[in-house]
Amino acid sequence: MAGQTGGKPARNGPPLLDGSTVFFVLLALGAGLAVLLLRGADAFNTALADGLGLLLLIMPIVVAAVLVGAYVQAMVPREAMERWLGGSSGMRGLLLATAAGSLTPGGPFAAFPLVLALYRSGAAVPVCVTYLTSWSVLGINRALVWELPLLGPEFTLTRLLVSLPLPLIAGLLTRGLLHRFSRTVT
Numbered sequence: 057m058a059g060q061t062g063g064k065p066a067r068n069g070p071p072l073l074d075g076s077t078v079f080f081v082l083l084a085l086g087a088g089l090a091v092l093l094l095r096g097a098d099a100f101n102t103a104l105a106d107g108l109g110l111l112l113l114i115m116p117i118v119v120a121a122v123l124v125g126a127y128v129q130a131m132v133p134r135e136a137m138e139r140w141l142g143g144s145s146g147m148r149g150l151l152l153a154t155a156a157g158s159l160t161p162g163g164p165f166a167a168f169p170l171v172l173a174l175y176r177s178g179a180a181v182p183v184c185v186t187y188l189t190s191w192s193v194l195g196i197n198r199a200l201v202w203e204l205p206l207l208g209p210e211f212t213l214t215r216l217l218v219s220l221p222l223p224l225i226a227g228l229l230t231r232g233l234l235h236r237f238s239r240t241v242t
Contacts, residue, residue: 114165121166125173137178149183150227157190157223161197181234186227193219 092100141149160167171184179187194216203212 117162117165121169125169128173129177132177134178141174141179141183143180145183149180150186150224153183153186154190154223157187158194158196160191167191182227182230185230186223189226190223193222
């Protein structure tokens with residue numbers, strides 16, 4: 057049968073267990089062992105409970121973001137993604153990424169799976185860099201919830217206006233670096 061190997065369906069996408077996963081699992085095991093040996097079972101159990109509590113807190117966000125990313129990949133035709141956010145989208149793609157990044161709520165558990173989905177769907181690397189830069193420096197949600205009440209309107213508006221060109225600069229620099237590296241490799 058097509059798409060099968062050894063009677064099992066072929067799996068698309070990255071491997072389930074890669075080098076970074078192995079590294080962090082080993083790091084967690086080593087840190088846990090160090091806490092157990094240096095601080096005792098009570099400290100180990102407290103740290104384990106705190107870690108599992110945090111995992112339960114962020115798991116719904118991660119699952120939702122990964123699902124949204126998968127749905128974006130399934131819903132948006134690759135040709136449309138490449139036209140609007142691909143390598144030939146130019147400033148339009150960077151401006152769209154800036155707007156989308158500034159409007160995306162949530163932390164890295166939401167933003168990074170969405171960027172991965174955009175990238176896998178045909179968005180260019182400079183567009184993805186622009187999106188992440190916009191999300192991190194122009195996040196309207198964070199500005200409204202945290203900055204405005206704590207730092208006031210003058211500070212918030214000033215910071216947003218000063219930061220406004222940063223996502224575009226990051227995207228243009230990325231485009232230039234990629235172009236330069238592609239010329240030196242060939």
